[in-house]
Amino acid sequence: MRILHDSAIVAKRNLIKVKRVPDLLVFSTLSPIMFVLLFAYVFGSAIAVPGVSYKEFLMAGIFVQTVIFGATITGTSLAEDLQKGVMDRFRSLPMARSAVVVGRTAADVGTNVLTVVIMSLTGLIVGWRIHSSVFEAAAAYALLLLFAYAMSWLMAVVGLTVKTPEVVNNASFIVIFPLTFIANTFVPSDNFPTVLRTLAEWNPVSAVTQAARELFGNTSPVVPVADVWPLQHPVLYTLVWVVLLLAVCVPLAVRKYERTLVA
Known part of the structure; x- marks a missing residue:
């Protein structure tokens, strides 16, 4: 119970920080809005997906890209707290050591919720629609x-390892940018070169995107799903990756944080 109480306090502290520094939230929401508008009206005029509106095909990919890039906030924030000596203050407090990392990742879920809401409203404005049930749509949002x-826990490991916000940003961008583009996020992957198509089909980002499209009812009956297990069972494949990431990154992040306290 103590760790939950301490984690809730740390999460509240991080959410208050967003409130007092609104620039963090403004720029994290402007980016996905810009992507929606650019892809819908600039690239959308040149990209056609048979059997479905490109705007509806697009939104699942934008959702996935945004929440993944949003996860980098966890790493940069932890690195910033290390750099500014905030962790030294936490060290002197009678609190569960893991609460700092748990509270940080929990706060970023709240930030992602607000970002997803803003993106959904933007998508509805440009023509995106949900064609499934309320339960399926809620499941799509929950999966995202x-x-x-x-991913926030993975970024927490990066932030506690690198310890410099600028390096965290650069390292995350180098990995996440190709990860979100070598996928079915913005165009169907069936026309990719053979090597890229194979990477895209087994990319967890493709599975999350495909799962969201199916749950939102934005799939095309004309474009068949690739005959590979991850895309035939996208929800299950996504959950496998979630469990794997948490199983590896949670204890690793907590251990790295504890080492910073004794360093």
């Missing part, structure tokens, strides 16, 4: 946030 939460 769950995957984002797992």
Whole structure:
């Protein structure tokens, strides 16, 4: 119970920080809005997906890209706290050591919720529609946030390892940018070169995107799903990756944080 109480306090502290520094939230939401508008009206005029509106095909990919890039906030924030000596203050407090990392990742879930809401409203404005049930749509949002939460723990490991916000940003961009583009996020992957198509089909980002499209009812009956296990069972494949990331990154992040306290 103590760790939950301490984690809730740390999460509240991080959310208050967002409130007092609104620039963090403004720029984290402007980016996905810009992507939606650019892809919908600039690239959308040149990209056609048979059997479905490109705007509806696009939104699942934008959702996934945004929550993954949003996870980098976890790493940069932890690195910034290390750099500014905030962790030294936490060290002197009678609190559970893991609460700092748990609270940080929990706060970023709240930030992602707000970002997803803003993106959904933007998508509805440009013509995106949900054609499934309320339960399926809720499941899609839950899956997106769950995957984002797992990615936050991965970024926590990066932030506690690198310890410099600028390096965390650069390292995350180098990995996440190709990860989100070598996938079915913005275009169907069936026309990719053979090597890239194979990478895209087994890329967890493709599975999350495919799962969101199916749950939102934005799939095309004309474009068949690739005959590979991850895309035939995208929800299950996504959950496997979530469990794997949490199983590896949670204890690793906590251990790295504890080492910073004795360093």
